[in-house]
Amino acid sequence: MTDAAVPLTVNGHAHSVRDVPGPERLLDTLRWRLGLKGTKEGCRSGACGACVVLVDGRATLSCLTLTHDVPGAQITTIEVGPEDAAVARVRAAFAQEGALQCGYCTPGFVLTLAGLLHERGRRAAREELLEAAGGNLCRCTGYAAIVRAVERLATEDR
């Protein structure tokens, strides 16, 4: 199956990605073949969470996902438009709380939280959201403003 074309729908746009080597990671396909550099490359080992995207609605580490393992998947990245209501809500909460500094971890946090909102039908408790985001690393904020953004997400549901 190496080098075969892989069909992917990314942010609603259908792609057929050709000549994908077997070991290629979804992270690299998104960044270097589709030009979607918003998905960030950090550790490439599943530790930092900067590369999280949604694969069929679920938060997924794109650095540990082989592109050939997700043919036909619906992928959502940080570049998605306002039509993704969950992403839009997380963005608004992060903007209102200033929950970012350098911004390198931000796409991963936004999609991790949006993934949980997708899974939970847009309702999620503070503790669930914090647990979901607990696997994403941030070096700048000390997580304080991110926690405030999560609290905003949890309370605006009620």
Place this chain on the structure above:
Amino acid sequence: MTAAARPDAGLKLTGSAPYGTDLDVPGMLWAAFVPAPVAHGRLRGLDLGAARALPGVTVVGPDDLPGLLGPRERDAERPLLVPDEILYRNQPLALVAAPSLAAARAAVAAVRVDVEPLPVVADLESVFPDWPGSDAGAHPQVAAHVHARHGDLAGEFRRADRVLAETYRTASVHQVALEPHACVAEIRGSTWYVHTSTQSPFGVREDLASLLGVPEESLVVDGTWVGGGFGGKGGSFLEPYALLLARASGRPVRFALTYEEEFRLGRTTLPAVIRMETAVRDGSIRARRVRLLLDVGNSLPGRDFATGYSIGFLLGPYRTEAFEVEGYAVRTHKPPFGPHRAPFAPQCAFVVESHLDHVAREMNADPETFRLQHLWVEGSTTPMGQTVGPFGLRPAFERAMTTARSWRAALGPGQGVGIAGGFWSTGTGAGGEARLRLGPERLTVLEGEREIGSGSVLAGLTAVAAQATGIPPDRIDIVYGDTATAPFDSGVYGSRTVGALGRAIQEAAVRLRRTLAERLHGQGQAELVVREGTLVATLGSRSAPVAELLTEAERAEGGLVADGRHFAAPNHLDEDRVVAGQFYPYNDFAGSVHVAQVAVDRATGQVRVERYAAFQDIGTVVDLGSAQAQVEGAVAMGLGTALTEEAIWTDDGRLVNDGLLDYRIPTLGEVPPVDVTFVEGYAGAGPNGAKGLGEPPIIPVPAAVAIATRAACGAHVTELPLSAERVARALKLL
């Protein structure tokens, strides 16, 4: 408190802010190092032939450098590629560039390296198993020796009621900016151009000029969005290599590190051993003797700033009658020492505060009152003979004591509260320039610095420009330029950005307003206000829309330009107290006092931080949202230094934990909420009396956690980090 929305939030929340790792130029090649396979050895052979024969691959070895470069200032002492003797593992031996990263790695694998291994000095304490005598400055592993003293040390020690002596050890910690170093280089005609993720475009240009032997006017450095710096993206790193490959290949070259390489090659804080001796009489500190062995890795002899700067912080902000400090920067076979947010100061505060807490306990004194009694205040003389300027440390300490008392009233078993203070010299640092351009309706601030995340450029400088001109922040644009077009600045480091560039902006704003006053046919400074949606200049009863005050030429060029600059005069210390080496005077004195509440698991030694409060002497708050965010972030980073972060090197100079799964930074669930209080009114040199903020709030964190841990369970841990294992050993559980 809710922070104001950041000006860059929209870009960063939609993936629209390109970082260094995102640079993508048509036709670019991908670069990689050929890494040294040992930490110390003689390079007997480097066979690049098979790599050079690969299609599309460019290889640069040491023998290629003379043909690619001009005459270089630092040729011999800082070789770009190992000419002969390998001095740390993974040191670059050669460079490759290829059409893909996989092809570049295949080319690296094709290189044959023949090395004669030599004995490795990986550990500082193997160089000096005992404290060195004063003749050790000539030791081949010593990069720098600093020594200072003042007062009747021997007499005070002889007359003391008690002398307390302890030895402390601190660990190597990494900056862990989530974005690895990355740049793209191109040769454009006679210009060497590099686009890079950096804290200091002008600093990179200066470095490149001496490393490459290329005149500054032929070098252009442009910044990108920066995915975290913390000191690690100060000077040049990958840029000279990318430029060499671009020169050799005739193509643009992307050079980015993997995260493993980030750890292995990172220039950061290395281990240290500190000996503290304190003589006490009649309940007061009379004399202090401090000795420091600081691992500086492969830092250059005589170029070590860290030792001479840091050693002052080992005396802490405390009065003493007599003192002696002596420190050695010790070379080991590791990468060079480099700055990490308030370089080595958190480690110094950990040692000073833990030691004085210990001294007070041994004297049966209240540890906090004891420290409070000895704190510097404005007008105190530092051990090196400098007069302390406006300093909010003591009021911060008093407020922290009130907080600690209330927290202690509610403690249960296994919990404890600790207070620690510290200080940092902030200020305006090396110089900076600003250029303002007033258009008909908006003001532009032209900047060579990029926003690195702290908010100092986008939020801080916007706030200063708004205050200085009267123009509302939503009519102010920060516009970035490269080193060829932007005004000079020395870099976003040293907690200096708002201070230096803020003062330069203020000066430019005065010029701008004077020019407008002249155009209103008056004197002094015009005011700028928005009236019914129009930007208007006023002077007394006269006023006119700005659009009508601009000349034809100014309108064509985007507006009226005014420049400002700020280069601070250096301070001085008492050179008579210096015995050897170089010491550095302080600028502004910025105090930080923190209160930590911890719970210690009595079975495992695990320390958990439950509550945290920070009191920060800031002079004047410039932008409250980003100021609070700086303190919150610094505390979390300090908790890593305190509890989990430790780069571990083997005896053969290999870094054991070169990934984020093994080198543990704090996660979301491990950082408690931080109550932030700013102590204002003790003015610094920044705009309107502001002091720098990026670094100070990390300084007391390991100390506060250590003192709280001792309060909670009695464990007096004299090594960083306070891992469960070290606490368990102190509790005699292991």
